[in-house]
Amino acid sequence: MTLEIVLAVTALLLFVVIFEALRRRRLSENFALFWMGVGIAAVALAFARPLIDSVSDAIGVSYGPTLVFAAFAVFLVIVCLSLSMHISRIESQVETLAQQLALREVFPPLSEGENESPSHDLEEPL
Amino acid sequence: METGSKKVLAIIPALNEAETVAAVIAEIHSVVNCDVLVIDDGSTDATVAIARNVGATVVSHPFNLGVGAAIRTGLLYADRLDYSVVVQIDADGQHDVNSAIDLIEPALSGNADLVLGSRFASGYQVSGLRALGMRLLSRIVSRRIGVTITDTTSGFRAFGPNAVGPFARAYPTEYLSDTVEALLIANDLGFRIEERSVTMHPRLGGQASAGWSRSSYLMVRLFLVIAFHPLRRSEVQGSRK
Numbered sequence: 580m581t582l583e584i585v586l587a588v589t590a591l592l593l594f595v596v597i598f599e600a601l602r603r604r605r606l607s608e609n610f611a612l613f614w615m616g617v618g619i620a621a622v623a624l625a626f627a628r629p630l631i632d633s634v635s636d637a638i639g640v641s642y643g644p645t646l647v648f649a650a651f652a653v654f655l656v657i658v659c660l661s662l663s664m665h666i667s668r669i670e671s672q673v674e675t676l677a678q679q680l681a682l683r684e685v686f687p688p689l690s691e692g693e694n695e696s697p698s699h700d701l702e703e704p705l
Numbered sequence: 706m707e708t709g710s711k712k713v714l715a716i717i718p719a720l721n722e723a724e725t726v727a728a729v730i731a732e733i734h735s736v737v738n739c740d741v742l743v744i745d746d747g748s749t750d751a752t753v754a755i756a757r758n759v760g761a762t763v764v765s766h767p768f769n770l771g772v773g774a775a776i777r778t779g780l781l782y783a784d785r786l787d788y789s790v791v792v793q794i795d796a797d798g799q800h801d802v803n804s805a806i807d808l809i810e811p812a813l814s815g816n817a818d819l820v821l822g823s824r825f826a827s828g829y830q831v832s833g834l835r836a837l838g839m840r841l842l843s844r845i846v847s848r849r850i851g852v853t854i855t856d857t858t859s860g861f862r863a864f865g866p867n868a869v870g871p872f873a874r875a876y877p878t879e880y881l882s883d884t885v886e887a888l889l890i891a892n893d894l895g896f897r898i899e900e901r902s903v904t905m906h907p908r909l910g911g912q913a914s915a916g917w918s919r920s921s922y923l924m925v926r927l928f929l930v931i932a933f934h935p936l937r938r939s940e941v942q943g944s945r946k
Binding site: 601602603604607608609611612672675676679 | 767768879882925926929930933936937938940
């Protein structure tokens, strides 16, 4: 039972951290939802020992918790990979932004025909 | 529609709407005396060139940022150039431009700071689970802000002089959450919110945005946003202009 309590407390702490990060707008809603899902799954797993044991037996793993560790390792690898992909996308976006900003010093913003040109207004930083 | 000395800006967020954007802009020019700004949200088709050709000012996001971000860009532009009223109109031709007058009018006369166009009066219909979700949303949001809003996710809306500045800094940018969270922020800021019936047209081109699973996910996220909103730090206060 102690293991269950430790797991449940850990999950609860996870929720507190997510909640606080969300409240301070340090975490977007998308990531918050994802990590809340992880927290709920962790709590569910904490109280699913019989299920874990029967699944381990079925696939030939002798000690249930090992399976949980293995599954968790795989899960973390997937999360890391997806975050790497996310960072890569952000990197390329920052690159695009910086290039466009750099080019603007030589090629000022388009002002077409009789359109009001807002270029002078946009030179001060936002 | 004459707008007197007050400047009105129509903002059109557009992502690959080359087929329809010109007609929408032309219709706006024929109905309302206002400037038109197209916010190109990373289009890869001829949207930008076509919009410029028919006399709209166009700003382009270097990559896709989503509708909410496009609205915020439009409001930033309006705030810089001191527009009194901003009306948001879709580029796909679904929003009836004549209805825009009904949205601009309360904002222009100072009777409302945020005017929403409800699509339901003109027989806009959604099915099954989505309808249920939208009804639930409408009930929760209406209770929260004390004004009955039937169509909380409508993207057909007008911003009055008080709303342009604060929203330029704090308009939410998550897809679909933007429309609802904007209502909650408006309520926090003490804005007067009003809903008017608008006419909707069938789509002239393009396709609807979200499939079943994505819609459900967006709905769940939306409820999270609503539930957390009173607890979250405001983006308006403490941010500089």
